[in-house]
Amino acid sequence: MVLKEGEGQDKYLLWGLTICLTAAYAGLCFNDSVWADEAYTMLLVQKPWPEAWRLLLSDVHPPLYYIIVKLVCTVFGYQVPVVKGISAFFIFLTMLLGITRVYPDYGRKTALLYIAVVGLMPQLLRHGVELRMYPQAMFFVTACGLLAVSLWRRQGERASLRQWIGFWAAGVAAAYTHYYGLVAVAWIYGLLLWCFAYVFYRERRRTCLALKVLKDKILSQGIRRWFLCLFASIAAYLPWLFVFLRQTSQVGETYWIEQPSLRTVVRWAGWLFKTEVMPVSILYTLVFVLGFLWLLWRGMAGRREELLSGAAGYGVLLLTVLTGLSATLLFRPVFIPRYMIPAAGLAAFGLAVFEAQLPRRLTALLCGLMLLVGGLGYRDVWREEYGTQTAETRSELEQLLKPGDRLVYDYEHIGFVLKYYYPDYEVEYWADTDWNESGDVWYCQCFRELTEERMEEMGLGWTLVGEYGLDEYSFRLYRIQSVVSGAS
Numbered sequence: 001m002v003l004k005e006g007e008g009q010d011k012y013l014l015w016g017l018t019i020c021l022t023a024a025y026a027g028l029c030f031n032d033s034v035w036a037d038e039a040y041t042m043l044l045v046q047k048p049w050p051e052a053w054r055l056l057l058s059d060v061h062p063p064l065y066y067i068i069v070k071l072v073c074t075v076f077g078y079q080v081p082v083v084k085g086i087s088a089f090f091i092f093l094t095m096l097l098g099i100t101r102v103y104p105d106y107g108r109k110t111a112l113l114y115i116a117v118v119g120l121m122p123q124l125l126r127h128g129v130e131l132r133m134y135p136q137a138m139f140f141v142t143a144c145g146l147l148a149v150s151l152w153r154r155q156g157e158r159a160s161l162r163q164w165i166g167f168w169a170a171g172v173a174a175a176y177t178h179y180y181g182l183v184a185v186a187w188i189y190g191l192l193l194w195c196f197a198y199v200f201y202r203e204r205r206r207t208c209l210a211l212k213v214l215k216d217k218i219l220s221q222g223i224r225r226w227f228l229c230l231f232a233s234i235a236a237y238l239p240w241l242f243v244f245l246r247q248t249s250q251v252g253e254t255y256w257i258e259q260p261s262l263r264t265v266v267r268w269a270g271w272l273f274k275t276e277v278m279p280v281s282i283l284y285t286l287v288f289v290l291g292f293l294w295l296l297w298r299g300m301a302g303r304r305e306e307l308l309s310g311a312a313g314y315g316v317l318l319l320t321v322l323t324g325l326s327a328t329l330l331f332r333p334v335f336i337p338r339y340m341i342p343a344a345g346l347a348a349f350g351l352a353v354f355e356a357q358l359p360r361r362l363t364a365l366l367c368g369l370m371l372l373v374g375g376l377g378y379r380d381v382w383r384e385e386y387g388t389q390t391a392e393t394r395s396e397l398e399q400l401l402k403p404g405d406r407l408v409y410d411y412e413h414i415g416f417v418l419k420y421y422y423p424d425y426e427v428e429y430w431a432d433t434d435w436n437e438s439g440d441v442w443y444c445q446c447f448r449e450l451t452e453e454r455m456e457e458m459g460l461g462w463t464l465v466g467e468y469g470l471d472e473y474s475f476r477l478y479r480i481q482s483v484v485s486g487a488s
Contacts, residue, residue, distance in 0.1 A: 010108045014099045017112060021119030022092045028129040028381060029084035033390035035471045036413035038080075038131035039420040045070040046078050060247050062240060064176040065133030083131045090135035091128040094118055094142050094345050101146040102349065105153065106306065106356070109363075113352035116367070118345060120374025122281070123272045125381045127341055134341040137181035140174035142345030144185055145316055148192045149309045151222065159222070168229040172236045174342065179244070180320060181342040187319040189230060191312050196223050257333040265325065271337040272344055275376040284373045287366060288347075291354035292318075298357075310353025313346035389469035394421060396468070397442075400479075401425060404439035408480075411446035414473045418444065421470070435460060441480040446473060455480070 034042065044055050044066055052070060056063045069083055076082045095115045103111035118124060127134045147167040151159045171188070174181035237244075270285035292314040299307030320343045324335030355363050401407075406426040409415045418427045430443065430450045435458065443450065443462075455462050455478075465477040 010103065010111075011099065013108070014103060014111055014115065017115050017119075018092070018095045018099065021095060021115065022088065024119070024378065025088040025091055025125070025128055026085070028125070028385050029081050029088055031385050031388075031390075032080045033385065033388045033471045034080060034131060034417060034420060035473070036416045038083075039416040041066070041069065041083065041131040042078065042080065042420050043416065045073055045083075057243055060250065061133065061178060062176045062182075062244075064173060065136050065178075068136070069131075080131065084129045087127075087129050087131065087135045090139045091118070091124065094135070094139045097139075097142055097146055097345075101143070101150065102352070105150060106353065110352050110356040113355050113363075113367075114349050116370060116374075117348040117351050120370055120377070121272055121344065121348060122275050122373060122377025122380070123338070123341070124344060125374070125377045126384070127338060129381075129385070133177050134338060137174055137178035137342040138345045140170045140177060141181050141184045141188075141316075141342045142349070144170035144174055145188050145313065145346040146349065148188050149312065152192055152195045153305050153309065159225075164225050164229060168232055171229070172233055175233070175237055176240065178339075178342055180324065180339040183323050184316050184320045184343040184346075185233075187316050187323075189226070189233075191315065193223070193226055195312075196226060257336055259333050260328065260335075268321070268337050268340075272340060272347070273373055273377075275373060276380050277376050280369070280373055280376060284369055287369070288351055291351050295350060295354050306353060307357070310350040313348075313350030313353070317343040317347040384472075388471050389474075390471055393468040393470055397422070397477075400465070401442065402440070406433070406437070406439060406441050408433050408441055408443045409446070409475075410444070410449040411473070411475075414444060414446055414470065414475065417470050417473065435480070443478040443480055444468075445476040445478060 044052055044059075047055065049070075052066070053063075056066055069086055072086055073079075073082060095118050098111045098115040098118070102114045124135075124138075144167055147163055147170065150163060151167060171185040174185045269289065270281055273281045273284045273288065275281045292311060295307045295311040295314065298304065299311050317340060321335070321340060324339060327334050355366050358366070401422070406428060407418050407422055408428050408430045409418060410430050412429070415427060415429065433441065435441070442465075452462065452464075460480050463479045463481070465479050468475060468477050
């Protein structure tokens, strides 16, 4: 393939930025500290396939992420850094879309800004190396959205069959990765149909009969292919539809998410750029919000497709959040901030389109602010990944535990972590424990449900060993050696 003049230099620059940011993510992967959801991921993928599949059917998420993780771990080993690397790899793929999708349609400046925003967004730094499905969902949603933008801007005119297949496949993969990926893709389909219908109506009002006939043919073909993709997506999702409905009913009966207050919802507006230095985060959040308003205003006023496509990227995120909030108000709480991540890549695209339209000096100023936000976010995540007591706690507990001992907890989340780190020991909830069994019991007290006074009332002999921590969970460790009633 022959590169146009300057294109080779652009590609080197784009690839260089992508590789540097990917290396930054890779630097966050080399630790073995996990929180509850990550421990659940490791426990599930370590199961044999039949048992893992049974657990997937009873989970509240689609299966694609777990299947990919289990396949990769079968080759490279069931280690935390391996699974963190999978998440970081999908962040890399999302940035790579800046080279493969954004650059051809929007040029070097927008592509560079898109890659930088994705790579430096604080919450993507945090969740981009978690043992969860959010980076994977974001990649598929972003790919689907950017392909939709390409299909719309070409109005079906030069859109190849391969682009339509990619659009369909990315949407199905997003739906099989996370349910808010499914929501985001549904809005992408809706926005694309609206755009086709709008352009179709606009072109029919042209006075040139020949142009009307040509455009009608092209747009009709685009709308037909849209419906074909829709029906093919529904058909591809049918095998999981009944599981989805059953999981939805389970969530309707009981779910851990609490009802958010109005103040909490307002704070979600700045969640993607949240760092420990709040003034900087608030300032960049204002830039983010103003970018959407500016794109919408200028795009509608001048009917500029590149600005409207950027506003549509923002719109997918906004509509996804509004869907989650509407379900929360009408049924029960089903939305938390990290469910924004599947649509965050398209919001990053919208922000990049906005910043690329600004004067050079203002763009440079915003790039400096973005680097500051990203640097602060990286510092925060580095502390979270490497500043825990996990290694020291595991080392000490391994010296204390002996065969036949049991681990008891009073908080479900730390229970998952204990089960992952100590698979050779019984791990039980304190209320379900038979205190008359032989062997020492090591009680990890997080919430003080079983206090020292309560232990004495139950006739338990105890010794406080010390205070420890596993990832984000701090606890007191008690050694319970005997039962008074059993010793008499």
